[in-house]
Amino acid sequence: MTSSRSSATVPTAPDHRERLSLPWWLWLAGLAAAGILAAEIWMGADGIRAWLPFVVVLPLAVAALWWLGRIEVAVRDGELWVDDAHLPLRYVADVIPLDAAGRREVLGPGADPLAFVVQRPWLPGAVQVVLDDPADPTPFWVVSSRNPVRLAEVVLAAKATPR
Structure with a gap:
């Protein structure tokens, strides 16, 4: 036995979503600039100055690049x-x-x-x-x-x- 259902088609509003993320080449340029900056701070020093610039500057660059591309339009x-x-x-x-x-x-x-x-x-x-x-x-x-x-x-x- 089949039941007949009256299904009125109700138009649904279309959805749209996009993230305004950075293109790959901006990521590459930003990370290269951060690497150069860290190397400039390092300048061949030993001790804490040998690794600290890379540990600080590179993650800050990643965070800044992510922040620039975080905007979502929906x-x-x-x-x-x-x-x-x-x-x-x-x-x-x-x-x-x-x-x-x-x-x-x-x-x-x-x-x-x-x-x-x-x-x-x-x-x-x-x-x-x-x-x-x-x-x-x-x-x-x-x-x-x-x-x-x-x-x-x-x-x-x-x-x-x-x-």
Whole structure:
């Protein structure tokens, strides 16, 4: 015996998540610079100066490189999350994907000082999220992204999806 279930298809909001981590070549350059700095501090000395610079400087460099690439951009639960800042999608008026030239124009000499900006220079793309919140003086967010077109599509689709 089979039961007939009425399953209404409820559209679900798409989710998006990306980490703005450093590319491998920046890790290589950062660790090389830290190794050179540790060797400069060492300078052929013996005793504690022979190993302490390497034990201190190299882990600090790893921590700094990890910290630079820790930012996560996500669209979930009706909000755009950038690290620990979040924006309810009901306040989004428009989302514009930006290439390197567009990002330079938005963040250039005529940039709005009230804009919320999370930029990673090793990522050429970004999105500009235009806000529609009369209570908030922030006119827009500019957020770096590896795939700005996809992020813009997901934000607009999640905004249009009923909760």
